[in-house]
Amino acid sequence: MTEKLIRKDENTIEVPIGYKAGMRVPGLIYLNAQLEKFLEPQAVAQVANVSTLPGIVGYSLAMPDIHTGYGFPIGGVAAFDLNEGIISPGGVGYDINCGVRLLRSNLTKQEVLPHIKDLVAAIYANVPSGVGSKGKIKLTPDEQKNVVLKGALWALEQGMGSDSDLEKTESEGMMTGVDETSISEKAYERGRNQMGTLGSGNHFIEIQYVSEIFNEKAAQAFGLFEGQVTVMIHTGSRGLGHQVCTDFLPIMERASKKYGIELYDRELACAPFHSQEAERYFSAMKGAANYAWANRQSIMHLVSESFIAALRGSPSSIGLSLVYDVAHNIAKEETHRVGKRDVRLIVHRKGATRAFPAGHPELPDIYRAVGQPVLIPGDMGRASFILIGTQDAMAETYGSTCHGAGRLLSRHGAIKAAKGRQIWKELLDAGVTVTSAGRGTLAEEMPEAYKNINNVISVVDSARISQKVAMLKPIGVVKG
Amino acid sequence: MEGVEILDVSGDIGLRVTAATKEELFVKAACALFSLITDFEAIEPLESREIALSADSSDDLMVAWLNELIYNFDAFGFLCTDVTINKLSPKHIKATVKGETFDEEKHKRGFLIKAATYHNLKLVCEPSFSSLEIILDI
Known part of the structure; x- marks a missing residue:
C-alpha cells in the first residue's frame, strides 16, 4: 500500500483520498526519509480511517512519532466541525490527559549529582508507582467530585502548589463544563486510591539537566540556563481515565449505529458532537483530564518534598517551580483559521502536543511574547526537549506537534532484547541512576x-x- | 500457560488463547490476563466475587469480561486465580471468581494493564474449538 503515498517535501507525506475507501480528506504525515523506514502500514491505514469520520476539516494529520494505536494512530491529530463533526474516544485514547510537566530548580547538575542516589530513592518512596500501588492521598467521594470539577485547583486547595502554577498549566489545569454524574461509579472507584501516583508503562519522573540551549530568548522566558537541574513528570489520569474510555466505547459504538456513521474500525466509535452521547463523553473526558492535572500537581508537590529531604535544603534554595504542563491525549474545543474564517473546532490530539504561538490569547501573560512551552520526553537514556509553539503550527496542524520519540520495539521484543543484560547497570554506566517498581x-x-x-x-x-x-x-529516573 | 501465547504488538501486549469450549476460553483468558499482571502461580483463592455482565455481542462480552476483571484489580487489588462459569450465553455471563488482594510483599509486579481493547479483536467459537486474539493497552 505504501507505494500510493506521495512525498510532498522533505518533512511531509500525503495519504491521498482514495488510499482507502471512504476518505473525506487527505492524510498528512510529518516524516523525513529516515523515519519513513519505520512507518507501519497499519498506522497509515489508521490515518486514512480517521479521514472517513464525518465533519473532519483539512487533513487527517500525524506527527513524526506516529505508530499504530487504537482507532486513531498514536501521533494523530484531527479537527472536526462542531455542527457537522464528531467526537471520538479513539481520538483521545485510554489514558486521558496523559501529559508532561516540567519543573525547574535553582540547582546545577554539579550540586545535585552527589545526592542523586538519595534523591531518586526519596522520589521513589514518596510517589507510589507500578502495578498495585496505592497513593498516600485518599479521596472521599466528595473530594473526588472536587477533583474532576476543579483539576489542579483542587490540589492547590490542599496546599500542594502555588497560585502561579495554574497559569503555567495548559487550560489552567481545569476544563470547565464537567457534569460529575457523567463519570461512572467504577471510574471513581479506580481513581479513589490513585491520586499522586505515577502508574507504570512509559510513565516516569526524571531528574535532568539543561544540556544545550538553542533559543536564548525563549529559554530566558522559561527561566532556564545551561547546567540547571529540571524535573520532568510524565503521567495521566490513571485508572479513572482508563475506565472512562472503557465505559464510553460501547456507548459510542451504539451511537455510531444510531446516527448512521459508518465505522472502518470499531475503536473509531464516535457520536455527533452535539448529541447527548457526545456531550456525556466530553464531560467525562474533561473530568478525567482534570483528574490528571490534579495528579501531576500533587506529584510535583511530592517531588518538592523529596528534594528538600534528600538535599537537606530549604524550599527557596532548591527553588523548584513549574515551567509548564501539557496534555498529549485530549480533545478540546478551539478556534482555528479555516480558509478566511475563524471557526470553532473539536481538535483531537492523541499522542500529540498543543503548540500555540506567541501572541495566542490562550497563553498566559508570562509566555505570550515567546510562545507556549512544548515538552517532549525522549527515552530514559538519551534526551528530552523543550520547544515553543509557532504560527506555522497554527496554520498547518491546528497548533500541534509531536509528543515523544515513538516506540521502535514491542514490549515483548524489548524484553527479549534485554535478556541477560542489566539495563539499570548499563544506564548507570551512562550516568543515569534508575529505580523501577x-x-x-x-x-x-x-x-x-x-x-x-x-x-x-x-x-x-x-x-x-x-x-x-x-x-x-x-x-536520575523513577519508572513505574 | 497451555493454550496461551503472547502476541507481539508495538507499545502494548496481545494474547492468543485457544480452548476446547467457549466456557474454557473465558476462563483461560482471565487466567492469562492475571499471568501478565503478576506471578499467576502465587495467587491463592482466598476470597470470591460474583460477576454478572451483559453486552451487545459475544465479542463485546469478552472485552467487557476482561475489562471487569481489570476494574476489580485496579480498584480493589483483586487478583483472580480461579473462575467458575455459572452461565454463558452469547450476550450474558455469570461467573464466580476466586483469588486474593494484591500484596506487594507476596505478589510480583508485572504489567499494569489499562484496558482490553477491540483493536484487531478475533473471537472464534466453533462447537469443538474456541480461540481469541485480543490486545491489551499497557
Missing part, C-alpha cells in the same frame, strides 16, 4: 526500544511546527 519495566522501556528522539525533533523543527528551545539530559 516493576521488574520488567526497565527492559520494556530501555532506550533502544524507542526511536532516536533527535530524528523526531529535527522533523518538527525543520517543518517549523515547533522550534527547539533546549535539550535536557537525564541523570
Whole structure:
C-alpha cells in the first residue's frame, strides 16, 4: 500500500483520498526519509480511517512519532466541525490527559549529582508507582467530585502548589463544563486510591539537566540556563481515565449505529458532537483530564518534598517551580483559521502536543511574547526537549506537534532484547541512576526500544511546527 | 500457560488463547490476563466475587469480561486465580471468581494493564474449538 503515498517535501507525506475507501480528506504525515523506514502500514491505514469520520476539516494529520494505536494512530491529530463533526474516544485514547510537566530548580547538575542516589530513592518512596500501588492521598467521594470539577485547583486547595502554577498549566489545569454524574461509579472507584501516583508503562519522573540551549530568548522566558537541574513528570489520569474510555466505547459504538456513521474500525466509535452521547463523553473526558492535572500537581508537590529531604535544603534554595504542563491525549474545543474564517473546532490530539504561538490569547501573560512551552520526553537514556509553539503550527496542524520519540520495539521484543543484560547497570554506566517498581519495566522501556528522539525533533523543527528551545539530559529516573 | 501465547504488538501486549469450549476460553483468558499482571502461580483463592455482565455481542462480552476483571484489580487489588462459569450465553455471563488482594510483599509486579481493547479483536467459537486474539493497552 505504501507505494500510493506521495512525498510532498522533505518533512511531509500525503495519504491521498482514495488510499482507502471512504476518505473525506487527505492524510498528512510529518516524516523525513529516515523515519519513513519505520512507518507501519497499519498506522497509515489508521490515518486514512480517521479521514472517513464525518465533519473532519483539512487533513487527517500525524506527527513524526506516529505508530499504530487504537482507532486513531498514536501521533494523530484531527479537527472536526462542531455542527457537522464528531467526537471520538479513539481520538483521545485510554489514558486521558496523559501529559508532561516540567519543573525547574535553582540547582546545577554539579550540586545535585552527589545526592542523586538519595534523591531518586526519596522520589521513589514518596510517589507510589507500578502495578498495585496505592497513593498516600485518599479521596472521599466528595473530594473526588472536587477533583474532576476543579483539576489542579483542587490540589492547590490542599496546599500542594502555588497560585502561579495554574497559569503555567495548559487550560489552567481545569476544563470547565464537567457534569460529575457523567463519570461512572467504577471510574471513581479506580481513581479513589490513585491520586499522586505515577502508574507504570512509559510513565516516569526524571531528574535532568539543561544540556544545550538553542533559543536564548525563549529559554530566558522559561527561566532556564545551561547546567540547571529540571524535573520532568510524565503521567495521566490513571485508572479513572482508563475506565472512562472503557465505559464510553460501547456507548459510542451504539451511537455510531444510531446516527448512521459508518465505522472502518470499531475503536473509531464516535457520536455527533452535539448529541447527548457526545456531550456525556466530553464531560467525562474533561473530568478525567482534570483528574490528571490534579495528579501531576500533587506529584510535583511530592517531588518538592523529596528534594528538600534528600538535599537537606530549604524550599527557596532548591527553588523548584513549574515551567509548564501539557496534555498529549485530549480533545478540546478551539478556534482555528479555516480558509478566511475563524471557526470553532473539536481538535483531537492523541499522542500529540498543543503548540500555540506567541501572541495566542490562550497563553498566559508570562509566555505570550515567546510562545507556549512544548515538552517532549525522549527515552530514559538519551534526551528530552523543550520547544515553543509557532504560527506555522497554527496554520498547518491546528497548533500541534509531536509528543515523544515513538516506540521502535514491542514490549515483548524489548524484553527479549534485554535478556541477560542489566539495563539499570548499563544506564548507570551512562550516568543515569534508575529505580523501577516493576521488574520488567526497565527492559520494556530501555532506550533502544524507542526511536532516536533527535530524528523526531529535527522533523518538527525543520517543518517549523515547533522550534527547539533546549535539550535536557537525564541523570536520575523513577519508572513505574 | 497451555493454550496461551503472547502476541507481539508495538507499545502494548496481545494474547492468543485457544480452548476446547467457549466456557474454557473465558476462563483461560482471565487466567492469562492475571499471568501478565503478576506471578499467576502465587495467587491463592482466598476470597470470591460474583460477576454478572451483559453486552451487545459475544465479542463485546469478552472485552467487557476482561475489562471487569481489570476494574476489580485496579480498584480493589483483586487478583483472580480461579473462575467458575455459572452461565454463558452469547450476550450474558455469570461467573464466580476466586483469588486474593494484591500484596506487594507476596505478589510480583508485572504489567499494569489499562484496558482490553477491540483493536484487531478475533473471537472464534466453533462447537469443538474456541480461540481469541485480543490486545491489551499497557
